Amino acid sequence: MELFSSDRQSTANSSPLADRMRPRTLDEFVGQDHAIAPGRLLRRAIEADQLSSVIFAGPPGTGKTTLARIIANTTRAHFITINAVLAGIKEIRAAIETAQDRAAKHKQRTILFVDEVHRFNKSQQDALLPWVENGTVILIGATTENPYFEVNKALVSRSRIFQLKPLGDRDLYRIAEQALSDPERGYGKLKVQVEPDALAHLVNVANGDARSLLNALELAVETTSPDRRGVVHITLAVAEESIQQRAVLYDKEGDAHFDTISAFIKSVRGSDPDAALYWLARMVYAGEDPRFILRRLSILASEDVGLADPNAVVVVNACAQAFDRVGMPEGRYHLAQATLYLATAPKSNSLMGFFDALAAVEKEREADVPSHLKDSNRDRQGFGHGAGYLYPHAYREHWVAQQYLPAFLQGQVFYQPSAQGFEGKIQAAVMRRREAQLAAMVSDSQIAPVEILTFSPSARQSQRWLQRTLSQVGEQLASICDRVFELAQPQRHHVILDVNASGGLLVWEALRHAPEGGVYAVVRNEQQAKAIQEQAEKLPHLMRPVTVAATLVELPNKLASIAPNVFFDSIVGRNALANELDKAAVVQQLLQLLQPSGVLVLAETVTRHTQRLYRLFDAARLDAKLYERLAAAEEEIYANPADPMVNWDVEDLRLALKAVGVTVKITLEHYPTQLYVSSDLLNRWFSANAALTKRPAYVEYLSRYLSAPEISLVRAEFERSLLNRTVGWSSTVAFVKAIPC
Structure with a gap:
């Protein structure tokens, strides 16, 4: 019953290469x-x-x-x-x-x-x-x-x-290199030379399957005699003999069947003949039952075309009857004709486009079905299949600019409508839709949601604790938190870094978004770290955030010591740059901690736009010149170039970040709220506290423009107009989304 027994280890040298090269540790895993x-x-x-x-x-x-x-x-x-x-x-x-x-x-x-x-x-x-x-x-x-x-x-x-997803080409190259260089389990003791185009062929046809790649490599090496110098030379011809045809993953009762027919139907419904031909070619190449395809087309002819073209059902039925008479392979013409007729509504005779699509399937590496085109009926909640699909009937003219082809084929043209007959009438419409799809792709206005790659059952106790903790924050803070994660778009398996976690607001939300990933919380001192750790004690050990006590300048070295080789999918923070004089330099340092596809999202209060106190009461209550000097004194607070909290505005930050080579998008959100003016708050405004806070108090700025008696008059007016009252207060938050170029 033991799969990994010592007997198996002892016969390793006689095992297939794919078995011998299995990774033994996580560090070897590719x-x-x-x-x-x-x-x-x-x-x-x-x-x-x-x-x-x-x-x-x-x-x-x-x-x-x-x-x-x-x-x-x-x-x-x-x-x-x-x-x-x-x-x-x-x-x-x-x-x-x-x-x-x-x-x-x-x-x-x-x-x-x-x-x-x-x-x-x-x-x-x-x-x-x-x-x-x-x-x-x-x-x-x-x-x-x-x-x-x-x-x-x-x-x-x-x-x-x-x-687990099919391996990428880079992963397969690494696996091949390991097999060729390993002296114990691979061919490191032999002189094996693999031509670059031969290795590229093996990687391409292996189609993400490491076992297929290693089996082909083993066959090539074991069946090739060394030359006079003892070199086993693997040419493209040898590689082609070792792995002659791509293995297509297509179980007629499984995911590939349902997802591909779903993508096919959505493409036809979306009036995209190129994508429709591509998915048809995928199914034909994989051996799908053509009659099943024709049955689905017959349904679609009534369901999605209907009386817009009463001939649709007639044409599909005629194609189905013709297919029954002719059979394969010539029957592919009738499949293509029925598909193109429904995708473009009028009858089309440009059937050769199907073979362009079939050639693409034969030559190109098989691409996964984009997540938004997959069947959403069975696993939308688990894997996110179908999320982000735009239902064409909900849009004007029953069409929307949406990508139906895999990412590496977007923009590819298979169907070339002619100017003959009815096809001439649809030519302009097809070209116009292609242009709209291309414009949407170039402008990045329509990106398919990423697929959910992990799932875990909801831990009710942990979820209740997180919900209760998050519900205690104010409405404005909750809105800021939601906006941050809306921009970051974290996935369940992501590793997230909160660079200013002292309040815990983003930490707990990050834990909810990434239950199979990890959350690192940066705080400024050990006292704040202890507070986060004490709060997290109610969570399972593996779910708790990793706390890091460090300044942003110290952060890279601190992370390297406690979490080497960890890079983050998302870095988030609220007011993380507030005390940083050179904000662009800090952002550039944070970007080095990101994965290549990672994103940095910060919510920064723009202090320059903060509510002014002198605007909270009627100016006519003070002498005009006194009010003017009061306003000048308060505005000086927001004009100090040495104060990192106020020495920047949105455009300053945008230009500084562009200068360090990042793609940055900054949006402003204004948050009106209510402020209760208590006696304690008034005392704080009018008490000197620079020695305690290392920042001049409000009254200290006033003293630069106003005499002591004038300050007393101003305070008296504050008390008459504001004390024990609730006043309107506005703040502005800049949401910064930065992506490494």
Whole structure:
């Protein structure tokens, strides 16, 4: 029952290259940074040996079993593995008995790894559920299917879900280089030379699957004889023989089926013939049943075209009958004709565009379906599929500028309408829509929401505590907090840095947004750090923020000492720059702590725009010249170039940030509120306190323009007009969003 036994290790040299090169530690693991990069919750849980039940979902070759091996090598818990294809109720019971025995005799936890967990039937999953629920075993499930409809809902609700994505080209190059250079497990002892175009071919056709890449590399090396110098030379021809055709991940009962047909239907409904042909080509190339496609088109002909073109149903039915008579491969013409007819409404005879799209599928690396086009019926809450999709019928003329192609193909043209017949009438409309889509893409006004890659069940106690804590802040602060996170758009797996966490406002909201990531809270001294830590004691240990006591100047070195290699997806802060004289330099330093795709969002009160006290009462109550000097004295507060709180305005900050090479967007929000003027507040305004606060008090500025008797007159007027009254007060906050260029 032990998957990772010593017998397996002893035969490593005879194992396939893909098995030999499996990472043994998290540092060797390549890819999936959203789940296991330094600072992420999963990595911290593995390193601290505090793992709770998890399910790894993703295509083959993305590292699900490898992560389980790494956990097995690092945990102090007893580790059991079973394969759902081969195991049944008997094996589940045996694993539970072992777990109970370990807990009773050795006080040891048990981790149960179930490979291909979706293969368990309902009764088998039900048999496992109570033991996961009561903590007898900690479940690690691995599945290539969507866990939200292939795994028992009760198991899903008690597990954190980590979606593993196909590896990028950079990751695959790193894996190939490791295999070629490792002298023990790879080919480091051999003289292997791989031509750049040969390696590029292997990486491209592997299509994000590390196992496929290593299998092809092994076949190329093992079947190529060394030359006279002992060099194994891998040419493009050898690479092409080793991995001849792209493996397309397409299960007719799984995610790829539902997501791709969803993207296809949305593209046809959205009157985008280019995207419609692309998704049609994806389905045909992957072996989807053409009759299923024609059935969906027949439905769409009535559902989304209807009486706008009564011939739509006639044409689709004629195409379906023609397909039944002709069959494949020539029947692809009829599929393309039905698709183009519905996508453009009038009949189209420009069918060769389909083969342009098919050629793109054959030549280009397979792209994932953009998240907003995926089927939202089953897992919108978990993975965010379908979020951000713009429903065309809700817009004027039943069309909206929206991208339906994958990111790397946006702007690609497959369909070229001719000027013949009815097609000539639609030519202008097609071109106009393409121009609108291109304009939206260039202006960055329409960006598809990112896909949610992790999920965890709601910890009710923690959520209640966070909600209660957040509800105690004022309406204005809550609004500022919401705006910050609206701009930052954090994901559940993100690592977030709050650079001014003394009040805790953004810290607790960050914890709600990133339950599978991590939150670092920067405070100015140990006393503030202790306050945050005491508040966080009600949260589970792994969910608590990491507090860092440092100034912003000290921050990079402090982080390097306590959290090396941690870079942040979002850096947020409220009034973080208030006491920084050179704000641009501090921002530039903070940007170095970001991930390449990270974002810095700050909410900075623009003190220059703060409510003036002299405007709170009627000017006619004072002598005109006295009122004029009062105003001049107060305005001097906001004109001090040596005071970092007032020595800047929005445009100053914008220009300074552009000068350090960042893309910056600053928006102003005005917040009207109410202020109760108490006797304590008046005393604070009219008491000298520079020695305590290191800043001149209001009365000290007045003394530069007014005599002592005049100050007494002003105070008396303040008391008559304002004391024990509520007055209107306005403040202005600049929301700064900076992205590294």
